[in-house]
Amino acid sequence: MLATLAGEPFQKPGWVYEEKYDGFRILAYKEGDRVSLVSRNGIDRSGSYPGVSAAVGKLSPRTLVLDGEVVAFDRHHVSRFQLLQNGSVEPQYAVFDCLYRDGRDLRTETLARRRSELEEIIGAKRGKIFLSARLADDGLKAYREAKHRGLEGVLAKDDSAPYVEGRSSRWLKFKVHQEDEFVIVGYTAPAGSREHFGALLVAAYNAGKLRYAGKVGTGFSREVLGQLYKNFRPLVRATPAIVDPPREKNVTYLEPNLVAQISYAELTDDLKLRQPVFLGLRDDKRAEEVEFPLVHHSLAKRSGAEDR
Numbered sequence: 001m002l003a004t005l006a007g008e009p010f011q012k013p014g015w016v017y018e019e020k021y022d023g024f025r026i027l028a029y030k031e032g033d034r035v036s037l038v039s040r041n042g043i044d045r046s047g048s049y050p051g052v053s054a055a056v057g058k059l060s061p062r063t064l065v066l067d068g069e070v071v072a073f074d075r076h077h078v079s080r081f082q083l084l085q086n087g088s089v090e091p092q093y094a095v096f097d098c099l100y101r102d103g104r105d106l107r108t109e110t111l112a113r114r115r116s117e118l119e120e121i122i123g124a125k126r127g128k129i130f131l132s133a134r135l136a137d138d139g140l141k142a143y144r145e146a147k148h149r150g151l152e153g154v155l156a157k158d159d160s161a162p163y164v165e166g167r168s169s170r171w172l173k174f175k176v177h178q179e180d181e182f183v184i185v186g187y188t189a190p191a192g193s194r195e196h197f198g199a200l201l202v203a204a205y206n207a208g209k210l211r212y213a214g215k216v217g218t219g220f221s222r223e224v225l226g227q228l229y230k231n232f233r234p235l236v237r238a239t240p241a242i243v244d245p246p247r248e249k250n251v252t253y254l255e256p257n258l259v260a261q262i263s264y265a266e267l268t269d270d271l272k273l274r275q276p277v278f279l280g281l282r283d284d285k286r287a288e289e290v291e292f293p294l295v296h297h298s299l300a301k302r303s304g305a306e307d308r
Contacts, residue, residue: 017142023071055128085280219278
């Protein structure tokens with residue numbers, strides 16, 4: 001079940017508000033002694049997070065399916081995707097839903113009921129696995145709390161909703177900190193002491209067309225520059241994959257296969273990133289799924305109509 005982006009914070013009776021985490025979405029399957037951690041696109045990550053696998057394995061139900069986010073926290077207890085990427089902090093599993101328990105399919109039950117099952121299974125103790133944090137009962141207060149703490153955002157959920165596959169209007173999200181996925185479509189030549197490349201060229205899909213979203217020149221360590229450049233070499237192509245390439249010199253274009261997590265101040269009216277920072281690569285989302293943020297959807301549609 002995926003949340004739809006809301007344009008602004010809101011308050012609705014019968015809705016609950018949870019902390020939005022900045023990590024990898026993971027379904028955890030427990031069948032007896034066997035545990036599998038599976039990403040959105042079906043990648044088995046059990047070996048990547050052995051501590052989480054072990055924690056799920058210790059839960060009392062014999063058969064269990066959980067939905068949550070594998071995260072890594074900074075010293076202010078704010079989840080950071082970069083910390084998860086570089087492995088400097090021990091991962092934890094923030095669980096926000098229970099789909100199956102000991103022979104019972106819970107997906108048609110209300111969220112309130114499913115949360116109650118989770119509370120029985122996991123309890124209030126915080127460790128490698130814990131219940132996702134609930135914020136204030138009022139959505140506007142929850143937003144202010146998230147903003148004060150520097151969280152990525154808030155997930156608003158209809159407490160009476162069943163669990164349904166796909167994007168839903170009964171799970172909504174409003175962001176405090178702008179962060180989204182973008183497709184890497186090229187890079188510029190390095191300058192000064194920079195090695196391998198200068199900046200990434202990134203893009204996103206709109207109306208079926210891949211459109212340029214700007215350059216990302218910060219957020220890279222020396223090791224990351226080297227690893228990315230190694231990933232780029234087999235993807236080099238002669239022509240741009242985007243329909244609106246920039247007037248930029250010394251650009252190497254790439255097949256649009258790699259997805260990057262980017263934080264940024266805002267998306268401008270002409271759909272360009274302002275103050276973007278590279279956070280890491282994502283392999284849990286296909287490039288074809290990466291679209292411009294919904295808040296600019298109508299503007300982006302107009303842009304798409306201009307060249308049809």
